[in-house]
Each structure stands twice: as C-alpha cells, then as structure tokens.
Amino acid sequence: MVVENRLIQRRYRLLGTIGRGGMGEVWRARDESLGRQVAVKCLKPTGPRHEPSFLQVLRERFRREARVAAALQHRGITVVHDFGEDDGTLFIVMELLSGRNLSQLLDDSRRQPLPVPDLVEIAEQVTAALAYTHEQAVVHRDLKPANIVRTADGTVKICDFGIARLGHDIGFTARLTGTGVAMGSPHYMSPEQIGAHGVDHRSDLYSLGCVLYEIATGVPPFDLGDAWAVLVGHRDLAPEPPRTLRPDLPEVYERIILDLLAKDPDDRPRDAGELGKRLADARRPQPARDAAAGPDDLTVPAPRLPSWTRGMTLGSPAGPARRPYGHPVDRATTVLTDTWTGGCEARSGEESPPAGIASPAPPDDRRATLAALAGRHTAALDLGRLGRWEEAGAAHRALAAERERLLGPDHPDTLTSRLEAGHALGRLGRSFEAHQIYAEVLAGRERALGPDHPDTLSCRHHVALNLGRLGRLEDCRAMAHEVAGARARVLGAHHADTLATRCELAHVLGRLGLWTEALHTYRDIAAARTAALGPEHPDTLSARYEVGIGLGRLGRSGEALALYRDLAAARTRAQGADDPETLRARHGLGVNLGRQNRWQEALAEAREVAAARARVLGPDHPDTLVSRRETAVALGWLGRWDEALDRYREVADARERVLGAAHLDALASYGDLAQCLEQLGRADEAAALHRRVAALRRERAARRGAGQSGVTR
Template structure:
C-alpha cells in the first residue's frame, strides 16, 4: 500500500509502524474525526496458499475484529472500526503512545526490568485478563510484542488476533487451527496449546508466566534456537527458577511465576483475579514457598499417549520457526543425554545390554590425568589455606579439563565441580554456587543414584546455598528430604546425618520456628557429644546454635548458662584470645545484661510497696 492510500474514504495511511504474522500496522489519520489512529491491514495470502486456507485467514481476521470490538477495559486496546476495502481487511484501533515489552527489552539489551516495573506490569495485565476472561475471551497469543506500556505507565494488551470465545470450543475453533496455520508463538505457548488439547483462560496465564519470566530475568524460560526444543521444553522440562537467574527477585514473585508455568492447567492459579490476589498478598505478607520443583521427568522408552510426554509433537509444529527471541543472558544448553543411565562403575550399557569396561587411556591421556590429579590436590590446598577465589578458579579449570578427557558426568569431573561450587559459596557468590550445585546434584543422581553419599552431599550443599540466598522455605524442604535419605542410608548417628540435622536446626531458626529449632539443635548437640566427643568442633558448633536460639527466644537465663559453658570450653581448647572464645564471652555478657534488665523491670517501684 502506498502512503497516500485512503481506506473507505476515511482512514489515510501515513507510515508503517509494525508488522506481524497476519499483516501490517500503520499510523493513520481518521479524516472524519481528525484524530490519529492505528490501522491493521491483513496481508494478502501467500501465492502458494490455497483458496480454502486464504478463506480461513480472512475468517480469523473478522473474528478478531468482532471479539476485540466488544472489549472495553483500560488494559485492552480500543477498537474503533473494522471492515474490508478493495479486498483488504482492516481493523482501526487507538494509537498507543508507548513501547511494547519486546522493544523495552531490546532497548535494555535484554537486561531484566526493575522489580517494581515487573510487578506493576503483572498486576495490570492480570486485571485486563480477568476482564477479558469474564467476557469469555481467551487471547491465546500473549507475548512481549502484544503488551504495550504507555508513557503514563498504563499497560495494554493488544492483538486479539487468534482469540477465541471460551464458550465456543467446538467446530468453529477447530476450523481456525487448520494444519499449516499454527497459532501461538513458541516461546510463550502453553503445554496444552502444543499438545492440541482444549485451551482455556489458564493457557493465557501460562503465557503470561513466560512473559513475566522474560522481563524479570532478561531471557525466556526456554531460550533455545530450535523451535522443537522450545516446544519440548514447555511440555516436558521444569523451568530454571527465576531467582537462579536473578537472586534479587522477591521470593513471592519467583513463586508466582513458577506457579504460572506449571505444566498442568489445574496446578496454575485458577483465574487472573486469583493471580492479582497472590501478587498483592505477596507484597505485604512473607509467603511460604513451595518445595523445590521436581526433577524433570525421565525420557520414557515409548510414547504414553497421543500428546503425552514422549510422544511426537503435533504435525502442525513442523513448519514453525522460533520467531523473535531474547539473545542474551543464559547460554543455550543442548538437551542432556537421556539415553541409558550410567552404571556406578562408569560404564555405559551397549546395544546388547552388556556393560563393557571403558578403554584404557592412551599414554598421553594417562599422563594428563595424572597431572590433573595433582592440580586437583593443589586446588584443595588453596581452599585449606582460605584462598577461596583461587581455589574456585582452579577447581573450575580442572573440572573443564576432566570433562574434556573423561566426560561431563564422570565422577571425577563432578567432584571438581562440587569443590568449585563450595569455593564459590565461601566467596559470597551464592547464586553461582547454587547453579553449579544443582547441575552436579542432577548428574550425581543419574550416575550414582539418589542415596549415594556424594549425591546427598551435593543436595545438602544445595540446601545450604538456598538458605544463604534467603530461600529458607525451599532450603527446609530440601534439608528434610536429605535428612530422611541420610538416616535411611547411613543411620541416625552417622556424622553426615548429624551435620544435616544441625543445618536443619539452623534453617528452622531462620524461619522463625524457634521452638522446633531449639529441640532439633539440643538433640543434635547431645548426640554429637556422644558420637564425636564434647570438645569436638562440630559439637561446639551445635551448642552455639542452641545458645543462639535461646537468646532469640528471650530465654536469657538458659542462654547465659549455655554461652558460659561454651566460652569456658573454647577458652580451654582455643585459648582466651581466640576470636571464637571472645565471641562467646561477648554473647555471655549481653545475656547477663538483658537478664539484669529483665530483673530490674520486674522489681516493684517504692510507691507500689505497702507495709505488712
């Protein structure tokens, strides 16, 4: 269309301002009312498209016009007019002064938006969806490009181009999903859209979860270049929690996004109004976070249903392209090997079901492996000397070289990566440590099994890293699971089990569950004294936790006694000037002061006394 084109003698097209899958959007002037508007024109059918498919495209456009024209809400783009002119279908909308979320991310070079902006956008979009869903309309293509933030801060949903009426799920809808006319954008499609099953308002909530994930972290939840991999990610893979990408996100926002991204619709918020409520409550009330997301399901050996896990994707997905996607942030990681698991002897099962021994390394590789063992011990020495940053880098490079020679899942490779994470945690880089711990835990689970001591050690450190990041509820869930496994595998009195019980007690105190924390710490201290001895460093650490919980509970007399005993033991074992001894004496003095203050306030004033 030329710039001088006038539609129906009324709308003069001035300049193109956007293009989409269905057509072009133009800045235009309404000559009758003297105002600027946006005009969306359906692009002509492709030459290879048969007449029936072209008819379906036109029907979709008319459907959009009828649906959108009936929506009146501040969070939905206003539709003024629609029709057909010289064989071209058009839709006249309000001209928005703002930028869509895709442009906002592009201009920010895919850095995440401020948390306050994410929350504001989430609440406004939820309010608009609540309205449209109550009108029986499901958008079905929510994505950053279809959400515009105006210069005054108002957020509007645009382009109900593939919306459908919720009460019309039958033949009319199916006619609009003919093979070759796939609906939705891969990065933001719900699992039920991908599987071709019934779609309702909860599909929009899933897509909104994808959008919120991207504006909160800078990347979509499944940021892969292959559209099939993206679709499989939505259908089968548990997303990385947003807080792992961005640790400063509030706990409740991380929780809300993950709830929106649940694979099953009935595990998401039931409607947009409930989503609004959860965001509002989260801003004012510390939320109880759910347990850690379950492990991604193992790849089944055979399809479990027409569109179930492991089954081929619907035929209409074969022509899809990824479309616009974020390019920065998390690197693209190819899917892990989901074939036959590795044995505990580090051998793979071959096609005949046997377990051949791995071939012996050649002389050069053997020499390099020997050198790597020496480098590993040097890295351990750096950590022993407290040179944690150097240790982290040394373990990282050893792990990379071991992965090259032995494989990414080899136990020695995983040992190096575990040690690198431990060093990262000691340097305060808890988010990086958590990410590595999770990867190592997943690999050790596959290679060694769920109850292997090394698997449990990494999961335990994962829980500790969660606690350092303030995710105490998640940490509690994981500590509890690891403790049960420790007791099952090694018994209740094993030192590793006792360390897990100690960590659980510490985390209970962080949660404010002081009575439970006291009981757990006290019982652990008693057992540690019996198993390890009363002067063992681990025993003293747990006794210090007992004293800490007593002090937080304002049980000053008991805290004073416990700190006094701890200080005396530390003085004998470490000397009077050791920092740990001085810390215990300082805590003892604070408890004595608070106890004296408590006693003073309890004494009656002179004017309140009466002679007997």
C-alpha cells in the first residue's frame, strides 16, 4: 500500500497525493538525493485477486509506458526522470511545476467557456505536441481536459502518457482490455476505440475535438445521462454544433471542431500537421462582409496567452546529428504540473512558482516585452546562421541581460540566451570565454532542472565539446563518456542526442590516438542510425564518413577507399554532386588513393574537389583550403616541388589572412611550406620560417596558459 511519508527506492519521499487516475495515483514527493520536489506516479496496489500472469503483463506495460514517455522530448510533453519498482509498487518520477489542467480551468470559471484566444492558443500548442508524438508512432489514447495542463508561463502540455502505445502495439492493448472501453475516458473516446477497431493517430484527433468542444462551450459534445449513453452518442449521434451553444465562437473554429469529431477517421484532418495548418490559416483576419457584420464575421483576437512560449529553442544542435530522427530539433523545458489529474480537491492557497518560472497571468505590457525579446532571439540566431558571430554574440548577451532582469537568472529563456552567447564565442575561437559561460549555464540548469534533465545534459555536451577545443582532451573524453551514459539512460541508447555525444566521444578518442576504440564507436553509431533512419539518411552517411577516417588512420586504406567510393555515390544520389558532404566524401576518397601510392589519381581527385569547393563554398573556405593542400601533397609525392610550393604558399597566405598567423591551421601551413622549401634546397628560408613558427607557438601557449588559469570547471 502506498502511504504518505513512504520512501520509494530509498530516494523519493512521498509528501501527499496530487491526484488519481485510471492507472494509479500521483504524489508530490521530494527527491532526497537531489533535494528537489518531483511528481511520482504509483500504480495502484494489486491484491491477490489478480493472476500472476496478468500482473506480469501489467508490469511490462508500465515499463513500456515509462520508456515511451522518456523518449518523448517536446515542450508540450512531460519529461520522465526515473522509473522502477519498489516493494511491489511500480512508479514513474516526473517533473513538478504549478499549473492548472483544462478541467480545473473550466471549474474555476464555473464551467463557462474559455475565451476564444485561449481556445486558439491551447489548440495550436496541443496540436504541435501531437504532431511530434505521432511522428514517433506514439498514440496517447486518453486525451482529455484533465491530461492537458496550462503552466504558469502559458505553456500547454499533454500529461499522462500512461496508456500511450507505439502504433504497432495497439493490437496488444485491444486484446488486453477486451472492448477497449477501460483504456479511455468515455466523454473523449473515439468511435473506433469504443468498437475496439483499429486505432491510430486520428483517434487522438477525435479526442482533441472533444476537448476543444468542451472548452469552447463548457460541456463535452455528448453530455448524456450515463457512460453507456455517452459511448452510444460518440458512435451514432451527430454533435450539436458548438455555435448553437456559443454564438460568438468564430465559424472557422466550429468547422475545425466538427471535422475533428467526424465518425469516420478518413473524414477527419489527415494528421496533426494538416490540423496545424488549418489553425494557422484560421488566425489570419478575414475581411468583413459589411459594416454591420455580426458574430459570423468575428476574426480571432490576438492571443492572450504568451505566444513567445512557442518557437523558442534551447541552443544549437548538440553535435553532428543536426536533428532528431525525422523531425526538427525542438527542445524546451517540459514539466509535469502538481495538478496533473482531476478528481482531487484544490489545495487551500496557491504556492509561488519555483524560482526562475514566470508568475501567472503577466500584465499585457510584460507579455509584449517578452514577445519582443523572442523576436530579438530569432534575429540573433539569424545573425549566427549568416556567420556574423560578433554581432550574434553581442545580441545574445544583451538579450540574456534583459531576460535575467524580467525572468530571473535561472529561467530557461535566460539560460538559453547565455548559452547562445557561448556558442558565438566558440565560433569566434574564444573558447576560454565560452567555457566560463557554459559552466555558469550548466550550474543554472542543474539548479533549475536537475542533473539528468535533457537540457542539462545538452549543456554538459557543449562543455565537453569545448574542453576538446581547449585541448583538454582527457577531460573532454571523461565528460563525453559520462554524458553519453546519462543520455542513454534518460533518452535511450539510440536517441539522436545520445549518438551525438558518442560521436564527440569517438572524435576525442581519435585525437588521443585511440583509433581502435574510435572506430568501434563510430561503427556502433553508423549501425544504430542505419537501423533507425535507413542506410542513405544524411546522419547515417555522416557516421559512415567517420568510420572511413578511422579505417584510414589504422592503415586500412583499402577498406577506407571502398567505403568512400560507396559514400560518394550515395551522397551524389541523395544530395547531388556539388553538395558539400558529397565533396567531403570525395576528399576522403582522394586521401586514401594517396595512401595507396596512387598519386596521379589522388592529384586528379584533389584538383576536381578543390575546384568544386571553391565554386560552392568560396576560395577561402576551410574545406577548399584543405583540398588545395591535398593537391600540394600529391604534387610533392610526384616530385613536382615547384608547383607544390605555390599551392602551399597560397594555402598559408589564405589561412593567415582569414584565421590569423597564430591559428593552429596557419601554423601547420607554415610547417608544410618550410618542408617544401627544404626539398627545394632553400634551407635558409626554411630555417627562418621554422623560427617564426616557433615564436608564434610560444606566443600562443602563453595566451592559452593565461586564459586557462581562469577556467575552474
């Protein structure tokens, strides 16, 4: 039996019940290990009346629920910290934040409909979350007002994926529950759920239609006498048009709601993406028919909820995998509220929001300020995309100061701006300053979110990446290994972010000369991406490219050559002959031709790739200069040192001009140039160049030592 003050798994102290649902009960708890409050969902105690075989199925379903929920990363979905079993009680640990679910919002207003702008904002945010979950083949199956929460800052979140299932697992659920009725709430169940027919993502759209109908009118679409009558209504009756109950509802939204409530799934919007487009179109003002227009001509007012809660990002993608599998990166803080389910009395008095969380119902001028700051955030990101990193960094620093003043130093948006400022410094080669910012943001996220939150882990990934840039390779290796393990535990071993950190780990292993370990890691990543994305997905091909590097470094140039031939062909099919990644694969092909002493072929490949890169990327782009250097290398091996000298000098001059004389790439080019001079018998010039390189290296080391003395984390 679950009781107050019980300690779950010697870590989570239960403080009091928050609510109860079909699968169990939810408790406010304290994480004794980290000193923070969390929500703990416990499966209802099971007595001897249940057969062992059923209990085993129940346990497995509960574990599946936790794994599915933990893999979902979207601002509109709760995040799972932990799950397990303690003395026969199955539990899931989730984040806790003050807020109100839609059922409670209606109760607060004595079941009066929500204002139209609130309805619109809720519909759009829930639709975006469903679009994401449906892309992951996850169907909620129990969407209802009590499972949709509006948090203090206006973010709308879907809670309780307690009966969510991967799409292909729906058949198991139907068999387990007989009619399927027990697996949903009657007022919000789709006709196909009631009939135990095949259920897919369109069932969630029907349930969303029921929710929108209720918050638009104050009553569910089939508010009949008993549960059976409600089910019959869903199956056989047409809902009363919402505008007969609420005439001021714009007609466009009535049409959307009624289309969602179509009995036949084929008659509903095709998917949440299509629904999102219709909602976006509905926001656009419609021209009035005449000066005396009535309710039918109402356009949608500007949203009262802070639309800045949508569209925010938490930093640049964390590594080589630029997006999670099949959908855009979209990582914002997702939390479980302490009013997660209905059916419990409201607490006497309201607590203040946790530090760093915006207080409820900000004034209109504050909302406008925050919306303006969101626009500045987007503009600063655009500066970075254009390569204008000085301006981007300055914009993010100013934005961070404004957000700290308005929201507090540990608010996610403040930390996001500071993180982006760190990214800009890193792009400018100012890694020591970037490290200080990353360390401060990491401390803030650990305080606000905990050490295992995906956003905290993302920041730790960047810290590890920057340690590598600072030359602290062993520290980078240790932290990348730690973050990869944590991401595997929290997100799953094959999650895109987990694989991104493993890529960074493999990269630093290579820099440390541990190429056998690096190659093994890259091959694991390539296999995981092949299984999840397919053999010709860009992220899979990126991992295969790194496998080729490992093979070449280990002297297995024949295998590397075959891999790069296949990779260049695959890149050409997928992205075209002039795509930078296609040219990167061809560059690897040329390098390995040289390693097999096929220098004439290597020279031809290097010249073609250098010309293509100059045309596509520009003559001074780092990749172009690498290919021009490879041309010089091939000329030298062919004994054509005069020509090689010209190429080496061109590369050295360009790197000094673009990067500065003390940059590592520029210093490497001076070394190449000196060696070429020696081959031509110009020893005095070579010696002078060697002395210059030595002086620049001493100067660089002195600057690095001064900067490193300030790095404490």
